[in-house]
Amino acid sequence: MSYSLLASTRYDPFLISCAWNNDIDGPSPYLLLHYQADRLIASAALNDQAFPQGTTFSNVKALCDKVVREHNTEGDAALKIRVVLNPPGELSATVSPAIAFTSDPTLPSLFNPLTDIPLVPVLTIHIDTQPTSDTISLKTTDRRAYDDARVRAGLQPVGSLDPPADGAPDDVILYNTQNRVTESSVCNVSFYRNGRWVTPPLAAGCISGILRRWLIEQHRIFEAVEDELTLDSIKDDEWVLVSNGVTGCRLGRIKLHTPNQIGDYAKD
Numbered sequence: 001m002s003y004s005l006l007a008s009t010r011y012d013p014f015l016i017s018c019a020w021n022n023d024i025d026g027p028s029p030y031l032l033l034h035y036q037a038d039r040l041i042a043s044a045a046l047n048d049q050a051f052p053q054g055t056t057f058s059n060v061k062a063l064c065d066k067v068v069r070e071h072n073t074e075g076d077a078a079l080k081i082r083v084v085l086n087p088p089g090e091l092s093a094t095v096s097p098a099i100a101f102t103s104d105p106t107l108p109s110l111f112n113p114l115t116d117i118p119l120v121p122v123l124t125i126h127i128d129t130q131p132t133s134d135t136i137s138l139k140t141t142d143r144r145a146y147d148d149a150r151v152r153a154g155l156q157p158v159g160s161l162d163p164p165a166d167g168a169p170d171d172v173i174l175y176n177t178q179n180r181v182t183e184s185s186v187c188n189v190s191f192y193r194n195g196r197w198v199t200p201p202l203a204a205g206c207i208s209g210i211l212r213r214w215l216i217e218q219h220r221i222f223e224a225v226e227d228e229l230t231l232d233s234i235k236d237d238e239w240v241l242v243s244n245g246v247t248g249c250r251l252g253r254i255k256l257h258t259p260n261q262i263g264d265y266a267k268d
Helices: 011-016 033-046 057-071 142-151 209-215
Strands: 005-011 078-084 091-097 123-127 171-175 181-184 187-192 196-199 221-223 239-245 248-254
Touching: 005 033, 005 057, 033 057, 033 209, 057 078, 057 221, 091 171, 123 239, 142 171, 181 187, 187 209, 196 209, 209 221, 209 239, 209 248
Parallel strands: 123 171, 123 248, 196 221
Antiparallel strands: 005 078, 078 091, 171 181, 187 196, 187 239, 239 248
């Protein structure tokens, strides 16, 4: 087995004040942790020969509580928690510092590009310079396709401490061999179309993000119909909503490559 299942979540005391984030035990400092556990359980069940042991919400939460206690003695610092479920059914977790939330991390999903004043900071997002064919809806520790896209954009692989190339964007959007948009290197994406945010369907090859699921359930974003989000439908400077289970929702704007830029970063 070449990969393990992965869940990246956030511990942040600010989230206790967000009623939408409550889990079965009440207010929670973990960003949609019950959704993270649901995805781990479902992913293990879909691959039951590789992950016969599976896991439970209580096991995931107990592990998160343990690593928070070990690395956050005061209890008030925000943390990114990376939970890994390996094929034998063993759970492990690592933590790293995060910038604490000061407002509801889902608020950018209410932004209307036609009428609202943009929130800051706004990310700069590029489109990958070549298609990617081997992304799947499972979130796993195999990040080669995403790291390759980041390198082509002048970014470092996730976890690298090296600086990005001069002029590199904040993130890069991938697309498949049918020129259908899938996701960014670290986030699900949505584009504003016909008065609403639409996100690529899972069939396009995007990860089934937990915040993506919540946003769809709350009717803040909608799954795109076939060929609604293709490479040639993306315009320079248009808005994009990006989301994941660590940073929440953020707004970005597309900066399309000029012919002279294509592949420049990969040559450096």
